[in-house]
Structures are given as C-alpha cells and as structure tokens.
Amino acid sequence: MTGPMTADTHDNDDRTTLLVHAYVDGELDPANAIAIEQCMASEPALAAERARVEALRQVLRERLPREAEPLALRAKVRRAVGLTRQRAQPTWMAMAASLALAIFASSTGTWYAMQPGAGGSVPDAVIAGHLRALMAPQPADVASSDRHTVKPWFSGRIPLAPRVVDLVQDGFPLIGGRVDVVNRMPVPSLVYGRRQHLISLTAVPNASLGSTTSQTVQGYNMIAWIAEGMTYWAVSDLNLEELQMFARLFRAAPS
Amino acid sequence: MSGDDNTARFERIVQPHLGDAYALARWITGDRADAEDVVQEACLRAFRAVGGYAGGNTRAWMLTIVRNTAYTWLARNRNAVVTAVDDLVATENAIAAVAATSAGGRYDTNPEAELIAKADAARLEAAITALPPQFRDTLVLRDIQGLDYREIAAVTEVPVGTVMSRLARARQRLIAAIATEDQ
Numbered sequence: 076m077t078g079p080m081t082a083d084t085h086d087n088d089d090r091t092t093l094l095v096h097a098y099v100d101g102e103l104d105p106a107n108a109i110a111i112e113q114c115m116a117s118e119p120a121l122a123a124e125r126a127r128v129e130a131l132r133q134v135l136r137e138r139l140p141r142e143a144e145p146l147a148l149r150a151k152v153r154r155a156v157g158l159t160r161q162r163a164q165p166t167w168m169a170m171a172a173s174l175a176l177a178i179f180a181s182s183t184g185t186w187y188a189m190q191p192g193a194g195g196s197v198p199d200a201v202i203a204g205h206l207r208a209l210m211a212p213q214p215a216d217v218a219s220s221d222r223h224t225v226k227p228w229f230s231g232r233i234p235l236a237p238r239v240v241d242l243v244q245d246g247f248p249l250i251g252g253r254v255d256v257v258n259r260m261p262v263p264s265l266v267y268g269r270r271q272h273l274i275s276l277t278a279v280p281n282a283s284l285g286s287t288t289s290q291t292v293q294g295y296n297m298i299a300w301i302a303e304g305m306t307y308w309a310v311s312d313l314n315l316e317e318l319q320m321f322a323r324l325f326r327a328a329p330s
Numbered sequence: 331m332s333g334d335d336n337t338a339r340f341e342r343i344v345q346p347h348l349g350d351a352y353a354l355a356r357w358i359t360g361d362r363a364d365a366e367d368v369v370q371e372a373c374l375r376a377f378r379a380v381g382g383y384a385g386g387n388t389r390a391w392m393l394t395i396v397r398n399t400a401y402t403w404l405a406r407n408r409n410a411v412v413t414a415v416d417d418l419v420a421t422e423n424a425i426a427a428v429a430a431t432s433a434g435g436r437y438d439t440n441p442e443a444e445l446i447a448k449a450d451a452a453r454l455e456a457a458i459t460a461l462p463p464q465f466r467d468t469l470v471l472r473d474i475q476g477l478d479y480r481e482i483a484a485v486t487e488v489p490v491g492t493v494m495s496r497l498a499r500a501r502q503r504l505i506a507a508i509a510t511e512d513q
Contacts, residue, residue: 096498100472102479123442127505130443135473138451139458144352148366152348155370156377158337 095121099128146218146250197257197279198292198299201308204255204264205275205295214273215251215266225252229263237263237278238303240328247274247321267321274311274321280304289315298322339380344373347392350475354393357470358400360459364407372399390477390484397467397485442509449508457507465500472497 091114097103098111115121208214217228222239229236232254241249250266250273257279264277289298296318298309309322351372355365372395383391449457458466467486471477482497483490 093494093498096501097479097494100479100497126443127446127509128501130446131501131505132473134447134449135454138449139454139474141349141353141474142356144349144369145362145366148352148369149345149348151366152345152370152373155374156340158340 091121092124095124096128099125099132140224143217143219143221143224146213146215197306198290198297198308200257201255201275201277201279201297201310202292202295204253204257204277205273205310207255208253208264208266208275209273213251214253214275216253218251220249220251222249225249225265228252229254233261233263235263235278235280235305237265237276237305237307239265240325242267242321242324242328245320245324247324269311269313269317269321272311272313274309274313274318276325277308277310278305279308289319291315300326302326336377336381339383340373340377343380343383343388344376344392347389348373350389351392351396353475354396354467354470355400357458357466357474358397358463359404359408364403368400368403369396371403372396375399387481387484390481393471393477393481393485394487445509446505453508454504457504460507461500461503465496465503468493468496469500469504473501 091111094103094107094111095115098108098115103111111121115125217225219225219228220243222241226236226239229252237252239249239252243249247267247269250268252263252265254261255264255275255277256262257277260280262277262279264275267274267276289296291297295310295312296315298318300307300322307322307325309318309325311318311321313321348369351369352365355368355372356362359365359368372392376392376395379395458469461469464486468482471482471485472479477485479490479493479497482493486493486496488496
C-alpha cells in the first residue's frame with residue numbers, strides 16, 4: 076500500500092502517523108508493518124500515538140457498540156419494498172389488538188390467574204409474561220439477533236444469565252430478551268421467532284419439575300424442561316410439533 | 331420471473347445488512363426515527379438496483395446506497411447543507427494546519443491512554459457527533475462498524491489514501507475532545 080518511509084520532514088512525520096493508524100488497523104503489508112514497528116520502537120512520539128489509537132478503539136468498542144436496529148424495521152422494510160402482504164404478517168399493533176380483545180372476552184377468573192405473584196402457578200406467570208410482551212410495542216426489552224449482545228444485557232439486571240443459543244440456521248431467529256417476574260422474582264426470558272409466531276423462553280431458578288412436560292394452557296402450547304438447575308419454559312401459539320422441535324434444538328445447541 | 335429473482339437477491343444481498351444500514355443512518359441523521367426512514371428509502375433504492383448488482387462486497391454496496399440516501403434525505407427534509415467535495419479538501423487542509431500549529435509538539439502534549447479509557451458513552455457520542463460529516467462517517471465505519479479501508483473507500487467514494495488521512499484526523503480530534511480531565 077505504501078512505499079519506503081523516512082521521517083525527515085513534517086510531511087513525512089504526518090505520513091508516518093497515518094501508517095501508525097494503519098498498523099493498528101491491521102492494514103499494512105508485512106514489510107511496512109515491520110518498518111513501522113521499528114519506527115515506533117525508536118520514536119516515543121509514535122509509540123504514544125499507537126497507545127492513544129488503541130485506547131480509543133478499545134473505549135469505543137466497550138462504550139459505543141453498534142446499536143441494534145429496531146425490531147420492527149425488518150418488517151417495515153419488507154412492506155416498503157412490497158415483499159409482504161399485509162395479511163400474511165400482522166403488525167404488532169394488530170396482534171396486540173386481537174390479543175387484547177381475546178383477553179377482554181375471556182373470563183375475569185382467567186385474567187386473575189394471569190396476575191403474577193398473586194399466588195398463581197409458575198406456568199400462569201410465564202404465560203402472563205408472554206402475553207404482556209405481545210401487547211407491548213416491542214416483545215423484547217433488548218432487541219438483538221446477536222446472542223453476544225443479549226446475554227451480557229442480562230448480566231447487569233438479574234443474578235443468573237440464561238443460556239443463549241443461535242438457532243437462526245434452523246429457522247428460529249433470536250429476537251431479543253426481557254426480564255419477566257415469576258413468583259415476585261425477576262427471571263430472564265429469551266424471545267425467538269418462527270415465521271410470524273413468537274416464542275418466549277423463560278428460565279426459572281430452583282427447578283421443581285419432575286421431567287420434561289408439555290401442556291396447553293389458555294390456548295398456548297408450553298414445554299418445560301430442567302437444565303443447569305433451572306426450569307426452562309417455552310411458550311408460544313406455535314403448533315406443538317414445531318415448539319417441541321425448538322425445545323430439542325435449544326437443548327442440543329452448544330452455548 | 332424477474333420479480334422473484336429480485337426478491338431472492340434482495341433477501342440475500344440487502345437484508346443481512348439492515349443492522350449496519352440502520353447504524354450508519356443513525357449516526358448520519360443523529361436521530362432514530364429519521365434513520366428508520368432513511369433505511370426504508372435506501373432499501374427501496376437497493377431493491378430497484380439489485381437486479382443490476384454486479385457482484386463484489388455486498389455490505390459496501392448497501393452502505394454506499396444508505397449513505398447517499400441519508401445525505402439526500404437530510405438535504406430534502408432537514409435543509410442540511412451537504413459539503414461539496416472541493417470545500418472538503420480545503421476543510422481538511424485547514425484542520426490539519428490547525429492541528430499541527432495548535433498542538434505544537436503535539437506528540438508530547440497529547441493526553442495519555444488512561445485518560446482516553448475513562449471517557450463515558452455520552453461524551454464519546456457527543457464528540458463523534460461534533461466531527462465534520464466526512465470525518466465522522468469514516469470513523470464510524472471503521473471504529474464502530476468494523477469496515478476495512480477498502481470497504482470505507484468504496485462507501486465514501488474516495489481513494490484509500492483519503493480514508494487514511496480522514497481516519498487519522500478524526501481520531502486525533504476525538505482524542506483531543508475526550509482526553510481531558512474536566513467534564
């Protein structure tokens with residue numbers, strides 16, 4: 076990329092500085108990299124420039140990671156481009172409205188059972204978390220398909236971060252994560268997608284479950300299993316076969 | 331059917347880069363809602379152009395469209411003044427001259443790495459936002475989005491040498507802005 080280097084004039088100083096930056100960026104060919112290493116070894120000013128650039132890159136990586144796109148952007152883009160028919164993929168608003176209607180129409184007894192921490196069972200609390208997420212503008216508090224973004228997000232909020240695995244190759248893209256409340260305790264929930272369906276995967280500590288179970292509660296399919304001392308609850312309006320497939324893949328995936 | 335071809339190409343070439351597209355648009359517009367508008371418009375342009383896409387780096391291709399769309403969008407909707415390239419060369423030279431004179435022995439007086447490491451996110455973001463647009467774009471593409479020099483040269487439509495000088499100047503200005511004890 077560059078020719079031989081000298082440092083006689085101010086112009087050359089400037090040029091050498093550019094090469095220090097290129098060196099930090101791994102953009103120099105081996106010959107120039109060795110030459111600039113020698114310059115830095117003999118010139119404290121260049122070594123200081125290298126230290127500053129490395130410190131800047133480090134602090135940017137830590138404090139300003141690339142911001143994730145809003146969850147709804149993909150759908151908006153697909154609509155803008157005309158790839159999506161409105162009926163095929165309901166918007167969150169429409170889904171929330173139909174859910175709200177369904178809940179309004181259901182009995183007050185059911186509604187009461189969905190209140191978490193009111194003596195309700197764990198499955199009820201898990202379903203309540205899932206429903207609240209569907210009604211919220213975003214089903215996840217941290218929206219990212221990158222498990223390396225989602226997992227650290229939990230660490231600052233709850234004592235035990237869940238296992239987060241990448242299942243996009245299997246058709247279950249990670250959408251994000253949120254904190255739910257089960258038995259007055261904050262617990263992590265991961266959100267995965269399957270076509271237009273959402274899957275909430277809630278990890279509840281202090282497993283007290285005998286074995287893997289599946290059940291249908293209030294029209295939602297649920298599968299629960301124990302791993303790493305926690306009970307994982309997968310809940311979705313997805314059909315049971317595909318939800319079982321999701322559970323199998325999640326358990327088998329390396330973290 | 332060519333419509334299906336375009337759809338498949340769009341899904342393969344454009345969709346994987348929505349995150350990068352949004353991040354760049356967010357830095358250029360400085361606003362999340364504006365960034366979403368820009369990305370939608372850019373995707374529409376990309377969808378129309380994707381049939382003629384001749385190969386090469388898909389991320390650089392997409393981000394070039396996003397960046398151009400962002401500046402046209404700003405000019406149309408926010409009355410932003412887009413700096414012409416000629417002006418920019420003059421600006422860069424002026425900045426270089428100021429940096430060289432005001433810093434004096436700038437290598438000795440420049441603040442140290444420990445101070446840089448203390449800068450918090452708000453201060454970093456403010457300092458990046460204050461950079462001249464071409465410097466800011468180059469720095470964001472390299473140090474936040476992780477593009478290499480050749481990709482940045484393609485996206486910002488300048489030679490690699492210009493990328494190098496913009497990047498070094500952008501970093502030096504950023505360092506000067508954040509590496510002080512006050513604030």
